[in-house]
Amino acid sequence: MPKNCNFIEKLREVGLRPTKQRIKMCEVLYNREKTFHFTINDLVQMISEKMSEKISLATVYNTVHAFEKKGYLKEISIDSHKSYFDTNTSAHHHFFDEDTHELIDCDESDIDKINIRKNITGKKINSVEVLVRVASDNQIQK
Amino acid sequence: MPKNCNFIEKLREVGLRPTKQRIKMCEVLYNREKTFHFTINDLVQMISEKMSEKISLATVYNTVHAFEKKGYLKEISIDSHKSYFDTNTSAHHHFFDEDTHELIDCDESDIDKINIRKNITGKKINSVEVLVRVASDNQIQK
DNA sequence: TCAATAGTTTAGAATTATTATAATGTAGAT
C-alpha cells in the first residue's frame, strides 16, 4: 500500500516540500482509521517510535505550524497549560474530561446546532466552538 | 467610600488573608462598573500604575491563581499563546475578535441555550463554553 | 500587648515551552 504517494501529493498541493521528515509526520498523523488529538510532546514521542533517526524538535514545531496554517491541523486550547492539535479539521465540538485530561470529539447529534442571534457589527463569524468540560460525579473539581 | 472593607471581608470569606497586595488587586479587579478581561501582563501593568510600591510578578501569578481556584476569576483560553482572565465568573460565552484580539462577552440573548443531547457516561457536565471567532469581512484570516 | 506561628511576599533562580539562528543537508529545476 504505497500511501506515501498520497502524502507527497498532499504536501505538494499546499506548497510544502515532501521531505523525509514531513512524510513520516504525515504517516503518523493521517495514516490511521480515525482522526485523533495530540500535543506536540505526544507527536515527538510517536514519531521517534516510528523512525530510527531522531527528528529535531524544531522541525516538529515548524511543520505542525505549517500544517495548521494550511488547515491540515486545528488547535484546541484547553487552558494556558494544555493545548491539543486535532487531525479532524472539520467543524465540530469537544468534550474535555477533566479527570483523564482526554479530549473527545462530539458527534453531530450530541449537541444541537448553535444558533448565534447577534454578531459583532461588521464582522463575519469564522468559527463557533463549544467545549464541554466533564468530570466524575463524585470528584473534587480542579 | 471605604470599599476596601468589602474586599477584606470578601477575602476572609474564601479563606484568603487580606494583605496589602491582595486588597490592591481586588480594587483593580472588582472596583469598577463592568467586569472585564485581562492577561497577566495587563494586570501587572494596571497594578503598577495604581500602586507606588512595586508588586512582584510571582505575587500576581500566585494571587490570580488563588482567585481562580476560589472562583473569583475565570480563565478563557484562546490559543496556546493567548489566555485571558475574566472577572465575570458567571456562565457566559464569548466572541473573540481576531483582528483586534479583543475578547467580548456574549449577552444571554446573543446565543440560544446550548442543548447537550449526549454526555460521556458516568460524567457530569461542569461547564459549557462557546467561543465565536469573528474577523473583518474583507480580511485575510490568521 | 506581644510573642509565636502560619501563611505571604519578594527577588531571583530554575524550569518549561517555544522560537530564532546559522551551519549543513536535500529536493527539484535547469
Next chain:
DNA sequence: ATCTACATTATAATAATTCTAAACTATTGA
C-alpha cells in the same frame, strides 16, 4: 550533475511560568 531555494538540525535565545528560600506580616492566644 549542478545549482538554488528551501529544510533540517543542534544549539542558543527568549518568554512565560513556577520554585525557592529568606524576609515579612496578619492572626492567634497567652
